Amino acid sequence: MDQKDQQLHQQFSEYGQNAREWMRKCVLLLPEIERREIWHKKGFGSIFEYAAKLVGMSRSTVEDGLRIMKKVETFPALEAVIEVAGVNRVRPVLGVVTLETQDFWAEKAKSMSKNTLETYVKNYRLESRTSTETQSVKLTIDLSPAMVEKLKRLKGAGTWEELMEKLLAGVSEKPTDLPEVVKTSSRHIPLHIQRQVRSRSGGLCAYPGCVKVATSLHHTQRWGLEKVHDPARLHGLCTEHERLAHLSLIENEEASPSDWTLRSEADMTTDKRFIDQFVALYRPT
Template sequence: MTDEKLYQLCKQYGQWTLHWRWKFTGLLPEVNRRRLYEKKGFASIFEFAAKLAGLSNDQVRLALNLERRFEDKPALKQMLVEGKTSLHKLTRIASIATVENEQELAQKVNVLSKNALATLARDERVGSKSLPGQTLKFDLSDEVIEQLNLLHAQGKDVNVLLMELLKEREEKIVTKKEELSLKAMKTDSHYVSAEVRHLLKEEYGEKCSIKWCSRPAAVIHHSQRFGLAHTHDPKFLAPLCHEHHQIAHSIDARVQSYSHSIVAGGLFVMS
């Protein structure tokens, strides 16, 4: 047997082990409800799970807690009790699961990694809250502080001046984006020109374009699907981290009928 064959067998058997562990874990709520562990001579549900499948007490508690949380959410409960996915994935979305969104979440659990699901849950929580009054998270140079204080002493509204500068910057980016959009040609190449990449960097910096995400950008996402449009139009491009890129591609066909899957401010259109 070659090393590669041995490695492939290890991967295959490992995947089977995970699959059957999920199946076993899904049975635990019913085992607990029937107190089957007592009938079979085990002191507790924890001993039952440990001896039969090597599950820890925490894993057992998690399975039982999730089953209770999903009592009114049949799609997610089915995923748990039928062992269709891992506890780790279901835990990531439990805090945002509702009767209204559980079907959509169940679909996303099937296609997203656990890290992407955690990102999705965080986005839901952050997006549902109004942002409180914020303070600067960076230092200003002494020279800038001196100039701002001088303007303030002269009766200038510093907030208005700064907002004007920000709007001017935004208008320059929009103008440049329009210019490059008009120049965008049909192509089969996935290469994004240096000029477009420079503009995206000017607009978003080095980070993911989702406004509350602090991860570095890893992928230039085409919200106007490249496979259909065959262009690198900067109006439909946004740098995303790996997790938000997964989320963008998990948006269903109904939502993808919109011209953008990302709107100004970095929110995904979810309905």
């Protein structure tokens, strides 16, 4: 890219950013324009025609804007987020926010991208549900009569849940199966460790319940602190859960993923926090 290319690119980006900002400001005005029927007073057939002709806003943007602005009317903390980041940013929290929790969610909406926030809200809902009720799920599997007979014998007087626990203990990985810890000044994770870690979660994100593809291998103790590649503390994570980890929001992070839960506030007590803040500085939310 020569200097002229760079200049054009910069100009284009800057104008685009300004355009977005002004569009956000227009969305903020929509409820009042609707309430006062300004579109009608100015001779337009509808607020959609008004917004399309004056600022090139699509019908769906108007509908969406009005709907979300109506929802956040009672949550000034979220309105403040919309002013700086637009309506899309608060969309993921609309189903969970309450008067009491609006500051909490506003802070989350400000510090996370829309995708990361969606993941956080989803986990938050699931985890708060399982802590209050223990629902059972029905599973149907096709087995031969002989196998069913064997399983029934094994189960004996116990429950199916107890039998499954016993069977799983037999197939799950023992710590001795893990490759050895590698201490090195290189960030590069040795290939045999990468392979083991990825295959452990079938190439998927290790966060409980997440079925997204793992896009990175995450050192739960932060590589920079110990300079070791420890297979037991390396896990494949999707982009969103990796972001949440670096927002210091995963509780019991160095334990097995089955013990992970989301924190409501960043863990400020560990040295990891410094590394996480550093990571955050160098990439957009």
